[in-house]
Amino acid sequence: MKxxxxxxxxxxxxxxxxxxxxxxxxxxxxxxxxxRSRLYVESRVRAGLLEQNTxxxxxxxGASERLDKEGLEHHGVYLSFNGVRQRVPFxxxxxxxxxxxxxxxxxxxxxxxxxxxxxIEILFEAHAKHxxxxxxxxxxxxxxxxxxxxxxxxxxxxxxxGYHGIxxxxxxxxxxxxxxxxxxxxWLGILANVAPSSDELIYAYHERGFAxxxxxxxxxxRLYIQVENxxxxxxxxxxxxxxxxxxxxxxxxxxLQSGPIFEKSITPMRSFMIDNMQHxxxxxxxxxxxxxxxxxxxxxxxxxxxxxxxASALTNWxxxxxxxxxxxxxQDCLRRIWRAQDFSNFMTYLFHKQAPHGSFENLLQxxxxxxxxxxxxxxxxxxxxxxxxxxx
Ligand code: APR
Ligand code: PHB
Numbered sequence: 110m111k112x113x114x115x116x117x118x119x120x121x122x123x124x125x126x127x128x129x130x131x132x133x134x135x136x137x138x139x140x141x142x143x144x145r146s147r148l149y150v151e152s153r154v155r156a157g158l159l160e161q162n163t164x165x166x167x168x169x170x171g172a173s174e175r176l177d178k179e180g181l182e183h184h185g186v187y188l189s190f191n192g193v194r195q196r197v198p199f200x201x202x203x204x205x206x207x208x209x210x211x212x213x214x215x216x217x218x219x220x221x222x223x224x225x226x227x228x229i230e231i232l233f234e235a236h237a238k239h240x241x242x243x244x245x246x247x248x249x250x251x252x253x254x255x256x257x258x259x260x261x262x263x264x265x266x267x268x269x270x271g272y273h274g275i276x277x278x279x280x281x282x283x284x285x286x287x288x289x290x291x292x293x294x295x296w297l298g299i300l301a302n303v304a305p306s307s308d309e310l311i312y313a314y315h316e317r318g319f320a321x322x323x324x325x326x327x328x329x330x331r332l333y334i335q336v337e338n339x340x341x342x343x344x345x346x347x348x349x350x351x352x353x354x355x356x357x358x359x360x361x362x363x364x365l366q367s368g369p370i371f372e373k374s375i376t377p378m379r380s381f382m383i384d385n386m387q388h389x390x391x392x393x394x395x396x397x398x399x400x401x402x403x404x405x406x407x408x409x410x411x412x413x414x415x416x417x418x419x420a421s422a423l424t425n426w427x428x429x430x431x432x433x434x435x436x437x438x439x440q441d442c443l444r445r446i447w448r449a450q451d452f453s454n455f456m457t458y459l460f461h462k463q464a465p466h467g468s469f470e471n472l473l474q475x476x477x478x479x480x481x482x483x484x485x486x487x488x489x490x491x492x493x494x495x496x497x498x499x500x501x
Pocket of ligand 1: 119120121122123124125142143144145150155156213235236237238269270271272273274275394395396397407408409410412
């Protein structure tokens with residue numbers, strides 16, 4: 110079958126779903142092609158930290174009913190170094206901004222429902238195979254759906270198809286530089302049916318490695334520990350996970366509550382980006398163009414920030430026949446992407462064990478942590494990056 114739309118979107122993650130809603134609001138037709146089933150996309154467990162800008166956008170899209178009820182606003186974060194815990198308060202350091210804890214898969218569920226309620230077509234289990242004509246006025250996406258081959262012709266293609274998608278493969282190699290760090294450690298993440306032991310997140314350096322205490326609700330905790338890259342979940346029976354978390358997160362007068370673990374997985378840590386996200390009528394957004402290590406909680410927020418620029422640029426093109434925002438799309442996104450890359454890298458090096466205890470590198474880490482304790486300027490730097498800069 111051959112069919113057409115204005116904007117062909119590949120990928121129903123946070124990027125593709127928010128783009129479709131913004132375009133629909135501005136009267137621009139689009140279709141989303143998603144490789145996986147709805148159930149798969151909605152149950153993929155990922156991070157859950159929303160910046161103020163992201164919450165504002167979901168509200169603007171009219172998809173925040175559940176987020177407003179169930180999302181947990183946090184006004185500070187605990188940072189810990191070998192048992193010494195320090196709180197960074199957001200409100201006073203950032204002029205009242207905060208973060209909201211709400212699982213990414215819940216965001217995805219809400220956004221899918223909002224798309225479907227507004228009549229936006231999402232084709233699940235539609236596998237985009239290649240894109241043609243990116244330098245023409247009518248590019249096409251060739252995809253497979255229900256065992257048949259299809260062609261979607263459009264004015265623009267949005268590659269919102271994540272790190273492993275096909276969008277990036279259609280940027281000519283000589284149009285961008287690629288930057289990549291593979292970190293020598295991974296995160297083992299768990300979800301457990303137990304009330305959180307802390308009212309706010311705790312990021313902890315410990316000589317045995319990093320740990321993070323996060324949460325999903327009053328009855329579900331989300332926790333992570335640094336493990337080796339070649340480690341497997343089989344090496345981590347539940348008791349061992351709790352024991353290790355308890356040591357690494359520990360501080361005087363505090364104890365970690367354990368409970369039944371219902372999800373356990375290992376994620377590698379990488380920084381990745383390209384410095385041009387467009388070619389002709391093809392525009393990339395989100396994980397398709399950049400990955401940050403999860404230590405700053407920036408992944409979803411960056412994806413949504415790209416989409417704000419892309420939606421404005423496309424609107425300006427359709428409403429005013431003005432392509433200036435399309436031309437500057439990559440440069441406009443890259444300012445925030447570089448900031449997030451730097452902050453995520455900073456948090457990663459500050460809290461992970463990379464060097465022997467007592468080594469020069471390790472003592473520099475400690476000095477950076479102590480500096481947060483004595484300097485309002487350093488605490489403010491962390492707070493404003495963590496909650497996300499409003500404009501950049
Ligand atoms: N055809 C159709 N869909 C595809 C294809 C393809 N060839 N390749 C990938 N996809 C789909 C994936 O199945 C996935 O659902 O694209 C979607 C991309 O979604 P995400 O990976 O969630 O990426 P993005 O929307 O950019 O959101 C970034 O997700 O990975 C996290 O930490 C990351 O929080 C960040 C957020
Ligand atoms: C999470 O809740 O899953 C989470 C929170 C903060 C991070 C990473 C993950 O930095």
